[in-house]
Amino acid sequence: MxxxxxxxxxxxxxxxxxxxxxxxxxxxxxxxxxxxxxxxxxxxxxxxxxxxxxxxxxxxxxxxxxxxxxxxxxxxxxxxxxxxxxxxxxxxxxxxxxxxxxxxxxxxxxxxxxxxxxxxxxxxxxxxxxxxxxxxxxxxxxxxxxxxxxxxxxxxxxxxxxxxxxxxxxxxxxxxxxxxxxxxxxxxxxxxxxxxxxxxxxxxxxxxxxxxxxxxxxxxxxxxxxxxxxxxxxxxxxxxxxxxxxxxxxxxxVALFVLFVTLAVVAIVARSRQVRTLERSLSYVAERGWIHPAEIPYLSRFGYRKQARRHARRHHGRVAGRIVRRYQRLATEMAFLHDAIMRGQTKPHGVERTYALLDAMYGLRPALRFPPPLPVAHRR
Structure with missing residues (x-):
């Protein structure tokens, strides 16, 4: 692999x-x-x-x-x-x-x-x-x-x-x-x-x-x-x-407990925003032709990500499941890095790293075994 x-x-x-x-x-x-x-x-x-x-x-x-x-x-x-x-x-x-x-x-x-x-x-x-x-x-x-x-x-x-x-x-x-x-x-x-x-x-x-x-x-x-x-x-x-x-x-x-709860709520909100950031970046990447739009749910939502790994293992073996997992991780890192660059955030060697991640994804693609594309209504 x-x-x-x-x-x-x-x-x-x-x-x-x-x-x-x-x-x-x-x-x-x-x-x-x-x-x-x-x-x-x-x-x-x-x-x-x-x-x-x-x-x-x-x-x-x-x-x-x-x-x-x-x-x-x-x-x-x-x-x-x-x-x-x-x-x-x-x-x-x-x-x-x-x-x-x-x-x-x-x-x-x-x-x-x-x-x-x-x-x-x-x-x-x-x-x-x-x-x-x-x-x-x-x-x-x-x-x-x-x-x-x-x-x-x-x-x-x-x-x-x-x-x-x-x-x-x-x-x-x-x-x-x-x-x-x-x-x-x-x-x-x-x-x-x-x-x-x-x-x-x-x-x-x-x-x-x-x-x-x-x-x-x-x-x-x-x-x-x-x-x-x-x-x-x-x-x-x-x-x-x-x-x-x-x-x-x-x-x-009590005061520190309230502060802790407030911080926990803000952290959960920030985490939920990561989902939208990931989907937005992957959609833009798909528009550029770097990935297929049907891949986006299997790369962003945890439920669908798990479903994709299970499908690969069940129908194509453990190695196929590991390939899907690695592809998902590479895509996630690439998407967040690409989003940061597009927002003007300074990222050391950001463009070079983005293309390196895409190259690694392309290297896995011949052995990639995703489930059939989801209906359009379930892709968001």
């Missing part, structure tokens, strides 16, 4: 994969060390289990948002690993250093130092990704997704630490053991699992918006504002209970 060769091929792919692999190895060691804070094997086991329980659901949310224009898996895994290893390591080093060299109280460290160290540490991955050809973060939704995955990685490791400490108990932990760990799980794993992704979302969205801004000064201002908002949200969350009491914490929780 012909393979698509990215042109020009983006450098650093192998380096990213190797570094991610190293990060995974370090992360496993980190998880064991952090879980050991429970001071008991049972506590360490509970801490890891509680941290893992919500992870599939949380990951599914970002996978669903990223479904139409999926980013490479290596970047998504790297984002999660950076949040859990790189960002945690940087933030922890800063907080330990300031805790040992200053007279700041635990409240001040949590309210001011933690947000000022953790959000930039998490955001470093987004910034480097943004600066590197801007082929991963190229809009509002991409920034939101990458920020969310980094936040999930950070929260995963941090939660293990909190669950372990709750199990071990101490002067500031009134309820210890399995009951204490379970209580902390309710607060962090059930009531506020999206806290860290929500904080960093402001910076991710800012970078996504900055892609469409031509002025470098304005790009920097938008990015800086986004990071400041991320730190402010984090500081408000951490400081609400310490400085405003139980009522203040409850009000802060």
């Amino acid at each position: 012909p393979r698509y060769v990215e042109r020009p091929r983006q450098r650093g792919r192998t380096v990213l994969i190797v570094l991610t692999g190293i990060g995974v190895a370090l992360g496993l060691v980190e998880v064991v060390v952090v879980a050991a804070g429970a001071e008991a094997l049972e506590g360490a086991r509970l801490a890891i289990i509680y941290a893992l329980v919500p992870l599939p659901v949380l990951w599914f949310v970002y996978w669903w948002l990223d479904r139409y224009e999926p980013e490479p898996r290596r970047y998504k895994v790297a984002a999660f690993v950076w949040g859990g290893v790189g960002a945690v390591g940087i933030a922890l080093a800063v907080q330990v250093l300031l805790g040992e060299t200053t007279d700041l109280t635990q409240k001040e460290l949590a309210t001011f130092v933690a947000p000022a160290s953790e959000e930039p540490a998490k955001g470093l991955f987004l910034l480097l990704t943004f600066l590197r050809w801007r082929r991963i973060i190229d809009g509002f939704l991409d920034g939101l997704i990458v920020a969310g995955l980094v936040g999930l990685g950070f929260a995963f490791v941090e939660n293990i630490g909190y669950y372990a400490l709750s199990y071990a108990g101490g002067p500031d932990v009134p309820i210890a053991g399995a009951e204490g760990a379970a209580g902390t799980f309710v607060v962090r794993g059930i009531a506020s699992p999206f806290a860290h992704p929500l904080f960093l979302s402001a910076f991710g969205i800012a970078l996504g918006l900055a892609v469409g801004i031509r002025s470098k000064v304005l790009k920097v201002l938008v990015g800086t504002l986004g990071l400041a908002i991320s730190m402010a949200l984090h500081g408000l969350w951490n400081g609400s209970a310490s400085y405003f009491g139980g009522v203040g914490f409850a009000l802060t929780y």
